[in-house]
Amino acid sequence: MWKNSSILCASDVFASHQVPTFVTDKFFAPVEAKVSVDDFELEIKNEFLLEAKELLTNTERCFLNLEKSAHDSENLGQLFRLAHNLKGSSGAVGFADLADFTHKLESLLLELKEKRIAVTKGIVDLLLRCNDYLTATIETLSADVAAEYKNPSLLDELVRALTSPPGAENTVMSEGRGGLDGGQSANSPEHAEPAPAITLAPVAPSAPPKSKDENIRVSLSRIEKLLNNVGELSILQAVMVQQSIENGSAISSLMRETMSSMSKIIKETQNISMGLRMLPIKQTFHKMERIVRDTSQALRKEVQLHLSGEETEIDKTVLEQIADPLVHIIRNAVDHGLEDAQGREAAGKDAVGQVYLSAFHRAGHVVIEVRDDGKGLDAEKLVAKAKSKGIIAADAQLEPQQAYQLIFAPGFSTKEVVTDVSGRGVGMDVVRTNIAALQGSVEIETNLGKGTCFRIFLPLTLAIIDCVVIRIATERYVIPLAQVSEFFRPQESDINFVYGRSELLTLREEPLPAFRLSALVGREAPDVPAWGLTALIIRDTAGRAFAVLVDQIVAQQQVVIKPLGNEIRGKAGVMGSAILGDGKPALILDLFELSKAAAGQTSSLKTKMQPKMEAV
Amino acid sequence: MSQEENKKPAKARQADTSERYLAFLLGKEQYAIPLLQVKEVIEMSEPTPIPQSPSYFKGIINLRGQVISVLDLRSKLQLTKIENGPKTAIIILDLEPSLCLGVIVDRINSVLAFHSEDVSPAPDTLSSKDQYLTGVARRDNRMTLILDIRASLSIQDITAVKNNNQKQQAAA
Numbered sequence: 002m003w004k005n006s007s008i009l010c011a012s013d014v015f016a017s018h019q020v021p022t023f024v025t026d027k028f029f030a031p032v033e034a035k036v037s038v039d040d041f042e043l044e045i046k047n048e049f050l051l052e053a054k055e056l057l058t059n060t061e062r063c064f065l066n067l068e069k070s071a072h073d074s075e076n077l078g079q080l081f082r083l084a085h086n087l088k089g090s091s092g093a094v095g096f097a098d099l100a101d102f103t104h105k106l107e108s109l110l111l112e113l114k115e116k117r118i119a120v121t122k123g124i125v126d127l128l129l130r131c132n133d134y135l136t137a138t139i140e141t142l143s144a145d146v147a148a149e150y151k152n153p154s155l156l157d158e159l160v161r162a163l164t165s166p167p168g169a170e171n172t173v174m175s176e177g178r179g180g181l182d183g184g185q186s187a188n189s190p191e192h193a194e195p196a197p198a199i200t201l202a203p204v205a206p207s208a209p210p211k212s213k214d215e216n217i218r219v220s221l222s223r224i225e226k227l228l229n230n231v232g233e234l235s236i237l238q239a240v241m242v243q244q245s246i247e248n249g250s251a252i253s254s255l256m257r258e259t260m261s262s263m264s265k266i267i268k269e270t271q272n273i274s275m276g277l278r279m280l281p282i283k284q285t286f287h288k289m290e291r292i293v294r295d296t297s298q299a300l301r302k303e304v305q306l307h308l309s310g311e312e313t314e315i316d317k318t319v320l321e322q323i324a325d326p327l328v329h330i331i332r333n334a335v336d337h338g339l340e341d342a343q344g345r346e347a348a349g350k351d352a353v354g355q356v357y358l359s360a361f362h363r364a365g366h367v368v369i370e371v372r373d374d375g376k377g378l379d380a381e382k383l384v385a386k387a388k389s390k391g392i393i394a395a396d397a398q399l400e401p402q403q404a405y406q407l408i409f410a411p412g413f414s415t416k417e418v419v420t421d422v423s424g425r426g427v428g429m430d431v432v433r434t435n436i437a438a439l440q441g442s443v444e445i446e447t448n449l450g451k452g453t454c455f456r457i458f459l460p461l462t463l464a465i466i467d468c469v470v471i472r473i474a475t476e477r478y479v480i481p482l483a484q485v486s487e488f489f490r491p492q493e494s495d496i497n498f499v500y501g502r503s504e505l506l507t508l509r510e511e512p513l514p515a516f517r518l519s520a521l522v523g524r525e526a527p528d529v530p531a532w533g534l535t536a537l538i539i540r541d542t543a544g545r546a547f548a549v550l551v552d553q554i555v556a557q558q559q560v561v562i563k564p565l566g567n568e569i570r571g572k573a574g575v576m577g578s579a580i581l582g583d584g585k586p587a588l589i590l591d592l593f594e595l596s597k598a599a600a601g602q603t604s605s606l607k608t609k610m611q612p613k614m615e616a617v
Numbered sequence: 618m619s620q621e622e623n624k625k626p627a628k629a630r631q632a633d634t635s636e637r638y639l640a641f642l643l644g645k646e647q648y649a650i651p652l653l654q655v656k657e658v659i660e661m662s663e664p665t666p667i668p669q670s671p672s673y674f675k676g677i678i679n680l681r682g683q684v685i686s687v688l689d690l691r692s693k694l695q696l697t698k699i700e701n702g703p704k705t706a707i708i709i710l711d712l713e714p715s716l717c718l719g720v721i722v723d724r725i726n727s728v729l730a731f732h733s734e735d736v737s738p739a740p741d742t743l744s745s746k747d748q749y750l751t752g753v754a755r756r757d758n759r760m761t762l763i764l765d766i767r768a769s770l771s772i773q774d775i776t777a778v779k780n781n782n783q784k785q786q787a788a789a
Contacts, residue, residue, distance in 0.1 A: 228682075229681065229682030229683060230681070230682060232682050233681050233682045476665070476666065477665075522668040522669070523668045523669040524668055563682075563683070563684040564684070565677070565684060565686070566684075566685065566686045566716065566717060566718065567715075567716060568686050568716070568718065569667060569670070569677075569686055572667075572669075578677060578684045580679045580682065580684070584679055585665055585679060586665050586677045586678065586679045586684045587665055588665070588667065588677075
C-alpha cells in the first residue's frame, strides 16, 4: 500500500552502489522469542518490509548483469550483501521461512562468487525467479504481515542448484558441495555457513563506504498538501498585487519591494514543490531489460537492448502508468519488429537484433522512444490485413501514416499465429488508450526493411495542464489546450443551418458541426447568433473535427488539476476542477466526451460525418 | 479547534453519557449534529455551480486549495427557502470514508453537550423529514433536533447526483 502513497524525494536513492544496511543489533532477537503480533512487532516488521522493498529495487538489474559479465565481483558482492542483509533482518523480525529462503539464496550466491558454481543461463533464470518470488513475497507481506508466502518448490530448486547445478561441468563444484551440505542440514543462520564463514568476513567490510543517506521518504499526500498550500499562497499573492495596483498611492515603496521579492520566492517555492513529484525514469527502464530478456528467450531471438536518458525525470503518476504501455511496445518490437536470425542475415543485418530505448525532454514534454532495427511496417500489408478483418472499409484509401496507426486498432494483429508473447491484437490497443489517458500521444516512424520507431510524447506532469479559461453567460470553465486545435471568430457568412436547427460552421471550406457549450453542459442557451461567439476547433486523433461555441475566452494559463469529491467525480465530460486566479474553482471539461453525448441529438450531422469517420 | 479536544476522551466526555454536538439553525428550528463529524465551519462563499445537478447541489468551493462540493441542507430537507444572510455559514463535514462535503445552514449557534437522558427518540411520524432525525433533545424549554447527517444527505442521493447525470447524458 505504501507503494502508491510514497515517493522518494531524491533520485540517487536507486543508485546501485548504495545498499543501506538496516539491521541494527537491538532487533536481533532470536526467532523463538516471537510472541503474538503486538504493535512493536508489527512496527519492526513493517519497517523491514519497507527497507526490503528498497533493497530489491535494483536487484533484478544485478541478476541480469550477471548474465553479461558472470564474474563481475562487485556485482556479485552486491547481490551477496543483499541476500545476507535480507536473511539477517527477516530472521530478526520473525519471518523465519523468508530467512531460510534467503539463506539458501545467499549460499548459492556465495558459491557463484567463489566460482565453485558456474554462472549459466539456468542459474540466472533461477535467480531471477528467486528475485520475483522475493519481490512478490514482500508485496504480499506488506498487505498482510500474517500472509502465507512459502514456495517449497522454489526452495527445492535452490537446494538442487546448490548440490547439482544445472548444466554443471564445473570442476570445482565438488569442493563446494562439501561445505554446503552442512548448511542445509542446519537451519539456524549461525551454523549455516561453516565453510564460507572465512570468506564472509571480508565481504561486509569491503562494501563501498556508505555515503550518508541524504534522502527522506515523504508520503505523496503530504506533498500534495504542500502543493495545495503553495498554490493557495500564489493566489493570495496575486490578490495582493491586484490590491496594490488599485490602491497605488496608499502603498509605501518598502511594501512594494517586499511584495515583489515575495512573489519571486513564492514562484520559486512553487517550482521546487512541483519538482518533488518528479522521479527519474531509470527504474521503469531497468524493468524493460527483463522484459526483453524473457521475450527474446521465449522467441529464441538474440536481442540487445540499449538504454539512454535513464535520468530523465517524469511525474510519479505518469511514471507508474507508462510501464504497461512500454512493456507492450517493447514486446511488440522484439516479436513483430525484429526478424529472426535467418531473416536478419538474409537482409544483410547482424544476427543480433537491436532495440534502443531512450528518454529525453523536448518542448515541455517527456519523449520516450523505442527504436528497433527490424523489418519495419509495411503500409500495404497493414491495410490489406485491416480490410480482411473488417476494421476498415474494403474501399478505404489510407495515407501511410494512417495505415501505421492501424496497429493500435482493437483486434488488430499482424501475426498469423497467436503466441505466448503477442498476437492477440490486444496489447497495442491498450497502449494507445493508456497513453491517451495520460494526455500523451504516440507517433510511429518506420522505414521498410530498416526498422521502426515508436515515439511516445507525455506531459511532464499530470498535476498541471495548459488550458484556456472560457466563459458562457456568468460561468467560467476550463478546457485543456491539448484539445483545442485553433480558435476562430466566425462571421455571419461562416454559419449555416441544417434543418433550421443545428448549426454548421465553415472553416476554410471545411464544414464542421458546431455545438454551443451552453447546450453541451445543459445550460439554458441565450438566443444569440453564433457570429458574436468564439469558436474552439476540436480535432481528435482520428481527424474528426467539430466546433464548440463559447461567449468569450477569458485567459490562457496553466492550472493545477484538483480532484473532485466522489459525489461528482464520475460526471461525464468533467475531468476535474481547477482553482482560477481569483481563488474560485471551475470545472475542467472534456469536450470530446461532451460532444459524444450531443452527437446523438444531431443525427443528421452524424450521417454527414459518417464517411469521414469511416475512413479512419 | 473543537475536534482536537474531542480526540482527548477524558476532556471531551467528562460524563461518559454525554456527547457533544454542533447546533445550528435551519429556518427557525435548531438542529444539531455530532461534533466529531464536523471538520470546520466557514463563512458562506458563493459556490461555483455545477451544471446538471439537483437544485440542492449548490456547487464547488475552494477550501485552501481543496475543492469541496457544497449542498444546501435547507433545500435538501425540503424546508422553506430562506435567502442567504450575513449569518449563513457552511459546515465542512468529515464523514467516513473520506467523504468531505460542505452543507449550507442559516446560522451556527453553539456547541452543546447532551446527556443520553436529555435525548428522546424521534417522533414516530411518517413525514419523510423525520427519517433523518435520530432524536430530540430538550433543554431550557428549547427543542433541538438531532440530525443523522449521513441519512439526510443520503449517500444514495449523493451518488444519485452522478447517476442522474449519466441518465441525462444517456437520454441526450
